Amino acid sequence: MAEPHFRRVALIGLGLIGSSIAWAAHRSGAAGEIAGYARSAATRETARRLGFCDSVAETAAEAVRGADLVIVCVPVGSCGAVAAEIGPALAPGAIVSDVGSVKASVIAQMAPHLPGHVHFVPAHPLAGTEHSGPESGFAELFDNRWCILTPLPDGEPSATARLRAFWEALGARTDEMTPEHHDLVLAVTSHVPHAIAYTMVGVADDLRRVTDSEVIRYSAAGFRDFTRIAASDPTMWRDVFLNNREAVLDILGRFAEELFVVQRAIRMGDGEYLFDYFTRTRAIRRGIIEAGQDTAAPDFGRIARTEKERAG
Amino acid sequence: MAEPHFRRVALIGLGLIGSSIAWAAHRSGAAGEIAGYARSAATRETARRLGFCDSVAETAAEAVRGADLVIVCVPVGSCGAVAAEIGPALAPGAIVSDVGSVKASVIAQMAPHLPGHVHFVPAHPLAGTEHSGPESGFAELFDNRWCILTPLPDGEPSATARLRAFWEALGARTDEMTPEHHDLVLAVTSHVPHAIAYTMVGVADDLRRVTDSEVIRYSAAGFRDFTRIAASDPTMWRDVFLNNREAVLDILGRFAEELFVVQRAIRMGDGEYLFDYFTRTRAIRRGIIEAGQDTAAPDFGRIARTEKERAG
Numbered sequence: 001m002a003e004p005h006f007r008r009v010a011l012i013g014l015g016l017i018g019s020s021i022a023w024a025a026h027r028s029g030a031a032g033e034i035a036g037y038a039r040s041a042a043t044r045e046t047a048r049r050l051g052f053c054d055s056v057a058e059t060a061a062e063a064v065r066g067a068d069l070v071i072v073c074v075p076v077g078s079c080g081a082v083a084a085e086i087g088p089a090l091a092p093g094a095i096v097s098d099v100g101s102v103k104a105s106v107i108a109q110m111a112p113h114l115p116g117h118v119h120f121v122p123a124h125p126l127a128g129t130e131h132s133g134p135e136s137g138f139a140e141l142f143d144n145r146w147c148i149l150t151p152l153p154d155g156e157p158s159a160t161a162r163l164r165a166f167w168e169a170l171g172a173r174t175d176e177m178t179p180e181h182h183d184l185v186l187a188v189t190s191h192v193p194h195a196i197a198y199t200m201v202g203v204a205d206d207l208r209r210v211t212d213s214e215v216i217r218y219s220a221a222g223f224r225d226f227t228r229i230a231a232s233d234p235t236m237w238r239d240v241f242l243n244n245r246e247a248v249l250d251i252l253g254r255f256a257e258e259l260f261v262v263q264r265a266i267r268m269g270d271g272e273y274l275f276d277y278f279t280r281t282r283a284i285r286r287g288i289i290e291a292g293q294d295t296a297a298p299d300f301g302r303i304a305r306t307e308k309e310r311a312g
Numbered sequence: 313m314a315e316p317h318f319r320r321v322a323l324i325g326l327g328l329i330g331s332s333i334a335w336a337a338h339r340s341g342a343a344g345e346i347a348g349y350a351r352s353a354a355t356r357e358t359a360r361r362l363g364f365c366d367s368v369a370e371t372a373a374e375a376v377r378g379a380d381l382v383i384v385c386v387p388v389g390s391c392g393a394v395a396a397e398i399g400p401a402l403a404p405g406a407i408v409s410d411v412g413s414v415k416a417s418v419i420a421q422m423a424p425h426l427p428g429h430v431h432f433v434p435a436h437p438l439a440g441t442e443h444s445g446p447e448s449g450f451a452e453l454f455d456n457r458w459c460i461l462t463p464l465p466d467g468e469p470s471a472t473a474r475l476r477a478f479w480e481a482l483g484a485r486t487d488e489m490t491p492e493h494h495d496l497v498l499a500v501t502s503h504v505p506h507a508i509a510y511t512m513v514g515v516a517d518d519l520r521r522v523t524d525s526e527v528i529r530y531s532a533a534g535f536r537d538f539t540r541i542a543a544s545d546p547t548m549w550r551d552v553f554l555n556n557r558e559a560v561l562d563i564l565g566r567f568a569e570e571l572f573v574v575q576r577a578i579r580m581g582d583g584e585y586l587f588d589y590f591t592r593t594r595a596i597r598r599g600i601i602e603a604g605q606d607t608a609a610p611d612f613g614r615i616a617r618t619e620k621e622r623a624g
Binding site: 077101126127128130145146148175184185186188189190191192193194195196197198199200201202203204205206207209210212213214215216217218219220221222223224225226227228229230231232234235237238239241242245248249251252254255256258259260262263266267269271274275277278279280281282284285286287288291293294 | 532603
């Protein structure tokens with residue numbers, strides 16, 4: 001096994017992302033040892049039982065002591081409080097990072113609490129599932145997924161390079177951009193789609209004329225993909241919307257505007273407009289499959305095609 | 313193999329649904345023989361090559377001759393024209409059905425062209441993938457999926473029962489409701505989610521500040537589930553929206569209203585409202601998994617969890 005990228009990695013927060021980092025670091029040997037901390041005693045207990053950390057500390061400060069890499073893996077609304085807690089215990093030269101889905105707000109929350117002798121390199125692995133908690137993590141979560149780093153203007157390039165190499169060892173591809181651009185890109189690719197999916201599931205749940213059991217039974221026709229998105233962790237998503245408010249409202253506004261145009265085409269019976277619109281959106285899907293970010297298997301591979309070749 | 317449910321089944325339209333019915337009927341022995349027809353010569357040629365029909369006719373009228381079950385599998389905007397074409401050639405006592413995602417409009421289009429000596433039983437299998445065409449069909453498409461029948465008030469119950477048994481032989485579960493209720497249920501579970509997904513993908517494509525390649529690269533964060541939905545057949549979906557206009561506009565209106573409420577909560581920073589909202593939507597997802605209409609595997613099972621049990 002190769003030399004570890006960091007001697008001691010501290011993970012603050014041991015949910016889906018924290019535990020998956022631990023599993024992936026074990027798999028690759030990227031960390032000499034892994035120290036973990038979670039605010040909830042039950043999570044610490046589960047982490048000890050599953051054994052994905054070499055040690056699970058009783059305080060965040062204790063976990064980060066002596067670590068050369070600290071990754072804060074908590075909902076973005078709690079990053080400031082964690083930074084305040086660990087700040088005084090951080091070792092000189094340590095790299096401090098996070099995994100938040102919003103970057104400008106996390107930087108504003110954390111930076112004031114971090115001592116000058118550490119390197120703060122914010123990052124965001126674009127990976128996740130609709131499950132949460134320490135039992136939902138697995139080593140392959142980041143394989144072939146992107147991790148976006150948003151280094152600060154006065155940051156040390158070598159610290160950024162070391163963190164990139166670490167994420168690549170976990171299986172991810174890496175990229176860099178400014179925090180503000182990150183927040184806009186994610187509003188488009190993630191935050192607004194989640195807001196929309198949550199809303200549509202809420203509408204279905206509210207309707208009196210269609211029962212919940214009908215919605216559930218007939219969900220395979222498209223709706224179930226929305227429910228998967230809308231089943232994601234409520235705390236995480238509340239914090240994302242509160243902390244990326246401007247970009248989300250900007251894109252939501254664009255979406256509402258566009259929805260009215262589509263709605264008008266339906267009302268006016270403008271078949272040509274609808275056909276052209278729906279044809280254009282197919283091309284983006286092809287791009288995603290070609291970029292290796294999804295499978296071309298029908299229906300996400302939910303169905304095997306084993307019978308295809310049999311005689312007619 | 314059991315006695316076939318129908319001696320001769322004619323399929324008019326040999327795309328994803330038509331070809332899958334043929335494969336599923338072969339698998340179960342539900343059809344004595346299968347005659348097919350498609351408007352496009354290229355599709356007929358492909359169907360002959362793949363061999364999922366016992367015969368592929370050059371006209372729709374020829375295909376339905378002598379058939380005791382005829383299933384029209386064309387976009388809902390073309391059902392009326394097909395009914396006019398096959399009407400005079402239908403055998404006395406034949407059951408005529410369809411697979412359209414909209415029922416009231418299909419009934420209005422087809423019924424006037426069907427002779428009094430056939431039984432018209434409209435139906436809608438809730439199954440599909442984002443792929444289309446004769447090469448995309450497979451025998452398992454309907455397994456454990458629902459097929460909704462919307463019999464006419466003056467219909468013959470035994471014809472409905474025979475069609476139900478046929479769909480169950482293809483692997484589907486069956487249900488009955490009125491055409492109007494079907495159209496509302498599908499507006500909620502399918503048509504509006506598709507309109508929303510198409511719109512969001514269109515918004516992403518239009519933005520100048522975020523490039524298409526960024527959208528594609530970072531789609532795994534939620535957006536790619538929308539692109540799968542928005543990659544469905546443009547002709548089929550144009551026809552769905554034009555033919556289920558009232559129910560779609562009704563539910564789209566509700567959605568827009570609700571979206572404004574969510575948007576306001578984000579603008580006002582109402583975290584409690586958002587958290588409660590997102591918690592409620594999780595329950596619906598659980599219902600869908602319990603009802604067997606989706607997998608509980610994270611991320612639709614895109615990722616294997618093989619490393620989960622290894623030592624920490």
